[in-house]
Amino acid sequence: MEQPFDGLPAQAMVEMIEANTNEFLLTLGRLGGGEECSEADHQWIIGGSPLAYHNCVTRARLTEESVDEVIEESMRLLQSYNVPGSWHVGPWMGPDNLGERLVAHGFIHVGSEPGMALDLGQLNESLSVPDELVIQRVRNERELEIWTRTLGMGFGEGEVEANWVGAMYRKIGFDEEGSWHHYLGWWHGEPVATASLFLGAGVAGIYFVFTLPQARRQGIGAAITLAALQDASMRGYGVGVLGSSSMGYPVYQRLGFQEYCRIEMYEWALP
Known part of the structure; x- marks a missing residue:
C-alpha cells in the first residue's frame, strides 16, 4: 500500500x-x-x-x-x-x-x-509515444463500432462483453460535455487499442484499457491512458482512479498511479 x-x-x-x-x-x-x-x-x-x-x-x-x-x-x-x-x-x-x-x-x-489512484498534478507525461501512433476520441457511431470491434478482440469476455458495452455506450451518445469519453489508438493505420474515461463521483475513472496482443510492449497502453487522463485534467479533474489488471499494473505505476486498496x-x- x-x-x-x-x-x-x-x-x-x-x-x-x-x-x-x-x-x-x-x-x-x-x-x-x-x-x-x-x-x-x-x-x-x-x-x-x-x-x-x-x-x-x-x-x-x-x-x-x-x-x-x-x-x-x-x-x-x-x-x-x-x-x-x-x-x-x-x-x-x-x-x-x-x-x-x-x-x-x-x-x-x-x-x-488493485484499486489505484493518481494525483493528476503528478501525472508522468514524459513517456515516449510509439512512432505512427494516433489517438483519437470516439465521436460518432462509426468510430464506436471500430472501438467495439477492437475491444472484442481479446478484452474480458471477448465479443459478448464488447458488444454489450458498445451497445450501452451507443445509448449514451457522444456529448462533448458528458461524463463518458472513449479513445481509439491507431498504429500504422490500424486500430489496436481502446480506453474509456468516466467522469463520476468527482474523479476521472479509466476503464476498458486494451491493446491487441501484436501491438503490446510498445507503450501504446500507457499512451492511450495518458491521453484520457490529460483530457480529464483539461476538464478540471484532479484525481484519476482505476481498477488494474496484473498486465496493466506496471504500466499504470509508470504513469504515477499508486495502489490504495483491493x-x-x-x-x-x-x-
Missing part, C-alpha cells in the same frame, strides 16, 4: 475509487434495464447484462444478522433474470467475513482488482 497524497488521506482515496466504480457499474446496468436496489446498507443493479461483472452488488455494509438474507435475495434476483452475477467487495464493505459468507452460498472468489471479486454462475 502506497502513501497517501499530500492533504488526501488514504481512506479518502479508497472512497473515491469505490465511488467512481459504483457509479460506473450502476450507470451501465441502468442503461441495460437492470433492476436497482438502493438501501441504506446495500446497493445493486441486476438483470441488465449477460455479464456477471455487470449484474452486481456494488455496496454492502451488512451485519452478521443481515448478511445471509441479503446474499440470498441477490441470488433469487439473479435466478429470476436467468443471469450470472457478482459481488464487488471493497475494503469498507462488511461484515468482515463477507467473502466467506458469499462462498458458503455458492459464489466463487475469482480474484481481486476490490475482491466473487461470482455466481447459472446452474
Whole structure:
C-alpha cells in the first residue's frame, strides 16, 4: 500500500475509487434495464447484462444478522433474470467475513482488482509515444463500432462483453460535455487499442484499457491512458482512479498511479 497524497488521506482515496466504480457499474446496468436496489446498507443493479461483472452488488455494509438474507435475495434476483452475477467487495464493505459468507452460498472468489489512484498534478507525461501512433476520441457511431470491434478482440469476455458495452455506450451518445469519453489508438493505420474515461463521483475513472496482443510492449497502453487522463485534467479533474489488471499494473505505476486498496471479486454462475 502506497502513501497517501499530500492533504488526501488514504481512506479518502479508497472512497473515491469505490465511488467512481459504483457509479460506473450502476450507470451501465441502468442503461441495460437492470433492476436497482438502493438501501441504506446495500446497493445493486441486476438483470441488465449477460455479464456477471455487470449484474452486481456494488455496496454492502451488512451485519452478521443481515448478511445471509441479503446474499440470498441477490441470488433469487439473479435466478429470476436467468443471469450470472457478482459481488464487488471493497475494503469498507462488511461484515468482515463477507467473502466467506458469499462462498458458503455458492459464489466463487475469482480474484481481486488493485484499486489505484493518481494525483493528476503528478501525472508522468514524459513517456515516449510509439512512432505512427494516433489517438483519437470516439465521436460518432462509426468510430464506436471500430472501438467495439477492437475491444472484442481479446478484452474480458471477448465479443459478448464488447458488444454489450458498445451497445450501452451507443445509448449514451457522444456529448462533448458528458461524463463518458472513449479513445481509439491507431498504429500504422490500424486500430489496436481502446480506453474509456468516466467522469463520476468527482474523479476521472479509466476503464476498458486494451491493446491487441501484436501491438503490446510498445507503450501504446500507457499512451492511450495518458491521453484520457490529460483530457480529464483539461476538464478540471484532479484525481484519476482505476481498477488494474496484473498486465496493466506496471504500466499504470509508470504513469504515477499508486495502489490504495483491493476490490475482491466473487461470482455466481447459472446452474
